Amino acid sequence: MTPTTHPAGTEYPFGPMPPHEAAEHYHRIAADRPMTRMTMPYGGDVWVLHRNAAARQMLTDRRFVREPFRTGERVVPYFVEFPAFLRSTIQFEDPPQHTKLRRLVQTAISPKRVRQMRDSAAAFANQLIDEMVANGDEANLVTAYNVPLPIQMLANLLGVPAADHEKFERWAHATLAVANMDEQERARNMGELYAYMLDMVAKRRAEPREDLISSLANARDKDDTLTDEEILPIAMILIVGGFDNTANFIGAGVMALVGNPAQMELFRTDPDGLAPTAVEEVLRHSAFTTGRPVGGGGGLVPFVATEDVELDGQLVAAGDAILVDPTAVSHDGIALPDDERFDITRKDNPHLTLNYGLHHCLGAPLARMEMQVALSELVKRLPGLKLAGDVVVDMDNLTRPVTRMPVTW
Amino acid sequence: MPKIFFTQPDATVTVVEGQPGDSVMQTAVRNGVSGIVGQCGGSLSCATCHVFLAEDELDRYPPVSGDEDEMLDCAATDREDNSRLSCQLVLAEGVDVHVTVPPEQL
Numbered sequence: 001m002t003p004t005t006h007p008a009g010t011e012y013p014f015g016p017m018p019p020h021e022a023a024e025h026y027h028r029i030a031a032d033r034p035m036t037r038m039t040m041p042y043g044g045d046v047w048v049l050h051r052n053a054a055a056r057q058m059l060t061d062r063r064f065v066r067e068p069f070r071t072g073e074r075v076v077p078y079f080v081e082f083p084a085f086l087r088s089t090i091q092f093e094d095p096p097q098h099t100k101l102r103r104l105v106q107t108a109i110s111p112k113r114v115r116q117m118r119d120s121a122a123a124f125a126n127q128l129i130d131e132m133v134a135n136g137d138e139a140n141l142v143t144a145y146n147v148p149l150p151i152q153m154l155a156n157l158l159g160v161p162a163a164d165h166e167k168f169e170r171w172a173h174a175t176l177a178v179a180n181m182d183e184q185e186r187a188r189n190m191g192e193l194y195a196y197m198l199d200m201v202a203k204r205r206a207e208p209r210e211d212l213i214s215s216l217a218n219a220r221d222k223d224d225t226l227t228d229e230e231i232l233p234i235a236m237i238l239i240v241g242g243f244d245n246t247a248n249f250i251g252a253g254v255m256a257l258v259g260n261p262a263q264m265e266l267f268r269t270d271p272d273g274l275a276p277t278a279v280e281e282v283l284r285h286s287a288f289t290t291g292r293p294v295g296g297g298g299g300l301v302p303f304v305a306t307e308d309v310e311l312d313g314q315l316v317a318a319g320d321a322i323l324v325d326p327t328a329v330s331h332d333g334i335a336l337p338d339d340e341r342f343d344i345t346r347k348d349n350p351h352l353t354l355n356y357g358l359h360h361c362l363g364a365p366l367a368r369m370e371m372q373v374a375l376s377e378l379v380k381r382l383p384g385l386k387l388a389g390d391v392v393v394d395m396d397n398l399t400r401p402v403t404r405m406p407v408t409w
Numbered sequence: 410m411p412k413i414f415f416t417q418p419d420a421t422v423t424v425v426e427g428q429p430g431d432s433v434m435q436t437a438v439r440n441g442v443s444g445i446v447g448q449c450g451g452s453l454s455c456a457t458c459h460v461f462l463a464e465d466e467l468d469r470y471p472p473v474s475g476d477e478d479e480m481l482d483c484a485a486t487d488r489e490d491n492s493r494l495s496c497q498l499v500l501a502e503g504v505d506v507h508v509t510v511p512p513e514q515l
Contacts, residue, residue: 356450
């Protein structure tokens with residue numbers, strides 16, 4: 001089959017280019033077509049969605065499923081080999097099993113519950129800043145702030161007792177890309193974490209508290225068909241999804257503000273008031289504010305069509321794989337005016353970075369709160385915050401974590 | 410065609426025409442109505458499409474289900490007696506809807 005050729009200036013994927021050019025390139029692609037068929041390094045072909053509206057349509061259409069990936073029947077078409085342990089999590093389930101599992105935790109990580117955690121998040125953020133300042137006038141923000149804050153908040157949410165936080169942080173680090181541990185040590189830490197979680201589940205089953213492990217432990221009251229083997233991976237995916245990604249986005253927020261002095265100035269005038277919209281804009285636009293060129297070719301986890309579906313004029317055939325490029329759909333030139341501009345005051349931000357539909361990020365309320373608190377407390381306490389050296393990214397990792405972000409104040 | 414009247418926290422009113430069978434949430438999102446997020450796409454798993462339904466229209470809709478009730482407890486803006494998740498309010502021909510948008514969804 002001859003590959004489709006696309007009009008000049010709409011190639012996809014595309015190599016890194018200056019942000020302004022990349023934005024125009026994304027606009028041209030979305031103007032030309034809603035999606036591009038791409039052959040991935042692993043797993044074959046996949047449709048990549050560029051338009052925000054079409055992506056929302058796909059993400060809310062139950063005819064797109066993940067089962068073939070979960071069973072291993074299909075290799076996940078992706079940039080890297082998809083880790084097998086991730087394929088056994090809720091992310092790869094479909095209804096009705098997906099609904100059963102999600103229902104166990106969605107009230108525990110709700111907007112309301114997370115609001116109740118806000119004060120303790122702010123207190124911990126300030127504690128971290130106190131330590132940074134006490135240790136000198138320069139720090140690696142990644143290890144001093146971006147990573148410890150999400151770990152602490154998740155430990156609190158799960159219900160890990162304060163006495164166990166240090167152990168928990170060590171184990172959680174092992175799941176993190178920033179750890180750069182050797183495989184044996186990582187496996188040992190993950191094994192210890194899993195055993196610890198199983199033990200906590202048993203304890204909370206006997207004596208429930210108001211925490212997430214208790215919700216998980218007593219899930220069998222709600223649905224006695226669920227086993228610990230099905231429940232535990234939920235805790236694991238929260239840990240995996242909740243650290244790297246959140247830490248990266250906190251860092252991305254710092255980079256975006258430090259790189260946009262006018263927006264930083266604006267943010268300083270009302271950090272608490274502007275934090276919610278600022279965070280949504282970081283989620284939308286941070287790929288463009290790293291100081292590095294922007295390429296095109298990212299994607300959220302794919303789906304498979306169970307029947308022929310027409311999306312925005314393009315036929316997606318039964319059996320085709322499809323995914324959303326989160327950077328593209330935030331810069332399609334259609335969903336948002338002036339999408340090239342970093343504007344922390346935007347209301348009703350249409351980004352899809354936390355996904356949408358059934359599989360929208362389980363930890364979204366927590367991630368949002370953490371980002372808001374992390375950025376507003378930092379800016380309140382360290383108004384002179386700036387970069388003090390080069391940012392280092394670990395490109396060999398699924399989540400492309402930032403490992404060094406030297407800052408001074 | 411059923412019309413939806415969205416009253417914003419600042420008292421401005423947006424009027425949108427909808428399709429019978431669509432939900433208030435879908436209609437809001439499709440028409441760019443401010444303040445309704447609907448992150449889960451209508452699967453009762455996010456509580457970000459919260460609205461206050463006009464008191465005299467409450468009995469036009471099936472009562473709050475167990476799942477909706479549980480999620481309403483999770484909404485960012487505290488629920489009131491007339492709170493609904495707008496993904497569960499399905500439009501019917503000839504039946505207009507009046508809702509107030511809460512100040513916070515996330």
